[in-house]
Amino acid sequence: MNHAVHKKDNVFLNRNFRLVFFGALVSELGATLYSFAVSFYILEISRNNAFLQGLYLALCGIAMLIFTMIGGVLGDRMSKAKIMYLCDYLKGGMILSATVLMMVFPSVNAQLMILFILGILGNMVSGVFNPAAGALFPHIVREDQLQQANAYFSMKNALETILGIILAGILYATLPIYTLFFIVGACYIASGISEMMIRYEFHPSDERLTLKLALQDAAEGIAYLRTKKAILAMIIAILFINFFFAPVTANFLPYFIKTNLAEASSYLLDNILTPELWLSVAEVCFGISSLLGAAILSSRPQADKCGKKIARFLCMIAVVFIGVTLCYLVFVDHNTQINVFLITLCLGFFAIGFLISSINIPINTAVLRIVDRDKLRKVNSLTSIGSQSMIPIASVLAGGILKAFGSTALLVFCSLGFTITAVSMLFNRQISEL
DSSP: OOOOOOGGGOGGGOHHHHHHHHHHHHHHHHHHHHHHHHHHHHHHHTTSOHHHHHHHHHHHHHHHHHHHHHHHHHTTTSOHHHHHHHHHHHHHHHHHHHHHHHHHOOSHHHHHHHHHHHHHHHHHHHHHHHHHHHTTHHHHSOGGGHHHHHHHHHHHHHHHHHHHHHHHHHHHHHSOHHHHHHHHHHHHHHHHHHHTTOOOOOOOOOSOOOHHHHHHHHHHHHHHHHTOHHHHHHHHHHHHHHHHHHHIIIIIHHHHIIIIITTSSOOTTTTTOOHHHHHHHHHHHHHHHHHHHHHHHHTSOOOSOOHHHHHHHHHHHHHHHHHHHHHHIIIIISSSOHHHHHHHHHHHHHHHHHHHHHHHHHHHHHHHHHSOHHHHHHHHHHHHHHHHTTHHHHHHHHHHHHHHHOHHHHHHHHHHHHHHHHHHHHTOHHHHTO
16 A cells, blocks of 8 residues: 555545544643643642642542543444543533632632542543544544544644643733633533534444443453554553653643742743743743654655654653753752753753654554554553553652652652663564564
8 A cells, every 4th residue: 555645635635634633622722721720720729739739630640541441432332523522511511610619619728629629520531532532533534644644633732732831821820710711611612513523434332331341341452452462562661651751741840840940039031931931931842843743754654663763762762851850950959050951951842842753653653553443442442541550650659759859859760760661662572563
């Protein structure tokens, strides 16, 4: 099969793909605004309690993992498009309702309780949403367009990072938190409207949904993955990659902004950028380089194998990771040159953004290409559970490390763990066969 991309075959000519693309663009823009705001807001009202923030992230992660299994089973019994728009409507309604409650009950304890409940319920909904969304592409896109479709989605994610984080930093600094949350709720509602117009041929399963069936479904997916050893090995590796990398973006960066940067007597461009906006600058660097990487891959043919290249890219990320850690140790922890670290952080995010894009697109394409279509929903569900299952533990552990030992200890722990995992992937025979 000729996998070359021709203009006349551009996946954007597919109406269903456009609806999924723009629906996801709007809802995930809202998700970016929300995750940015809630991380800082919890630290703000809890007086920089890093453990409380880590506990919030962990509970949200556990809720998503549990309901991802349920979402995987539902994908065989309901139209995937219907699951997507119902979930977006539900999540938008919950955010709008929770915002009203926060306005009615303004005390710190009440707001923390509302945010925790909203986070848990919202991630339950996301757990149902993600397997359906992940398994939809092969139903609406030709096989030879899968890499292009994944590349466009990676470009979308990069644009969301650029626009969403800039907007989040500006809106968080200028608008009341309630107004920002109302905007997020509206984004989810708008996405649901777009997804309602998706049309594809759907044949539901006749089996009745039960807990036993959900467990049996998971067992069948695991049995199938055992026949796809390269994908299984990659899932296990990504589990540890996420365990060591997720705390840096979710725990360390908001804490660094609220402590080191906010408490500094001066910092680079402090007359223009608030501390929160410096996180936006770093994320924009990540988004621009991700966009560049996705744009390059969108015009390239699909490779037959990508395992070794992915392992090499992860080792490159490990080098960047170690460099950022050393820079923090030298210029922030043991010195006052916080500006040097800010510049290094942005350069590091730029490098990692390009490498992450070059990793995620081939992995997603390989899974969509290798896995049988009738098994894809099960595999997507298990992949999501497998790759994310250690993040709740990592979030709580990172919060505890930050509170007890500080940022340097967390960065050293994460960078060393990430490096060991990345290097081990270079010598994994099964991953090299992917």
